Amino acid sequence: MTLPMFVETHPRDELVRTERLPHIWCPGCGLGNILSGFTQAIINSKGTIPIDNQVVVSGIGCSGRFAGYVKVDSYHTTHGRAIPFATGLKLANKKLNVSVISGDGDLMTIGGNHLIHAARRNINLNVIFVNNFNYGMTGGQFGATTPHGAITTTSAKGNYEHPFSMPYLMASAGASYVARWTTLHLKQLEKSIENAFHHDGFSFIEVMSPCPKGFGRKNNFKTGLDQMRYFESASLKSDNINLKEATASMKLLDNLPVGEFIIDNKPSYLKVKEATILNNGGRT
């Protein structure tokens, strides 16, 4: 049997703006995997969520480029403001399934305030938080999720600050669905995104992703593959872990807890608002 050397189409072409390819992401970058997982989750959810109702909002950064590549209605917003944009969008058209896909710097550093408030409200958004442990796009500076001690372009002798544990922070802020995967866990990620799509409330998925250019090269992961190997050896499925321990040190001997940590069916922002205001003429 002879295998065809070339194929004309890719299984995800339906949901990728192929006219914008080649993409800007570096070789070894994890963002392509996430694009693949996300689009597959949209395809898998077709039966319950029409593709026309799917929208993507991104901030700015390499991860923020997501909005430009995924072939559904999408908005590439300003740095840090994806969540308030998405909130306005969702409330103006409640039938939309609104996903925010953006980077750690965008969502947690410059935009962190909005992220914790969205979680507190338990507003009906799906946040896919790409944690590559640095500001990839601007050349690898440290931010709010960079491991302590990591070498970056603004911490030549090692990061002297401490990172947030995103699952712990999101859970304590009020998020009702919290999961964490790496770009190695493509199937789990796909399923998790589907679960988030169908979850009524604020869903938060942290995806740890290699950024060989900004983070890896300086921190013992010379290539994207090296960091994937680390993900393989360090990640530990721990759905019931005490989230205080959901750290991500990127150190060789430390565990990297992954899993679906929180699935809480408490009423969402929209439900509570409807119950307290809309059905009550504004009086509670």
Place this chain on the structure above:
Amino acid sequence: MLNISKADKVEIWTGNQAVAEAVILTKPEIVAAYPITPSTPIIQALSDAYEEGRIRGEFIAVESEHAAMSGAIGASVAGARTFTATASQGLLYMAEMVYWAGFGRLPMSMCLVNRALAPGWSIWVSHEDLYSMRDAGWIQLIAKNTQEAHDLMIHSFRLSEHHDVYMPSMVNIDGFVLSHVAAQVHPLSQKFVDDFLPPFEPMFTMDPDDPISFGALTLPNDYLDLRKDHINSMNNAKKIFTDYSNEFAELTGRYWGTLIETYGNQTGDVCIISMGSMSEEVEEVVDELNKRETMMFGSLRLRSFRPFPTEEIQKITNLFDTFIVLDRAYSLGSDSPLLTEIRNCFYKNRADKNIIGKVIGMGGADVNYKQIIDLVISIIKETD
């Protein structure tokens, strides 16, 4: 011509390096900054300078530009020499605190690496960001090349900290065209900068022995007085900057002009007015057209947009017949910002001249002397 002795060192630096190296010589105690293209290399170089012990003080890797300017304000109030760098969207996000530092009369310096505003997302040069903070009470200086960017940084701190000026000051350099292109720079020496720029002596600081309150509620009359004082200080800055420029020229042999720099014929048919890196292109245009055409050409560039060199420009209103104002931004619903300001100077002199504005080079569109020549020739033909 620059008068450089053989003993002088020459470096090949990008505009960003030239700025960072100058800032290092001013020994700021606090740099608070958040990265944004095309200004990021400046703050990375400063972060390294602190880590390597080249200067003493602290780099604060803040979580946003709003926090960067807030941090700079805190540091300035504490009496520290302070610096930050940003561009475009970063400046806009910082805006509330930019006004606070300006109206709050807090000496500090910033390098604004000029970049277009979004949307459409563009990382290339425009002067929309510069004009967006026109009324924030900051001094706004503009460099035409890498060497001037290096030299202007020192002026920026000194002017800002002068007690008769006492307000923040920014140096503008064109994104990529200056920030990322390497060119020859004759670095200033530490000794020179120490002599030229005395240590910062704050007029007011937070001092437990002499407590004062900053940012208090202000009643209408006091509010007016605050602004009047600011206006006077802006006017003082004109003379003081002119003096510094002359002093600097005498000491270094590098004459950049005063609030303005003129080039070519000082009187004639056509004067081309511009700012930033485009001005060097315009100098080429003037040389070329003076050779080629029978008309006489000259140019004027602004080194300071705030304070605006009104008197200097008024002086040339009767020396040329036609003025062409080149600008890298447009005030939607009006005209280009530079054109409006220039017309204002002509009105003050009641000078009835041809003043033609052209917006070019926005969002990084290439501007070279050949394009400007074509533009100038077409304008002359139209106005004939």
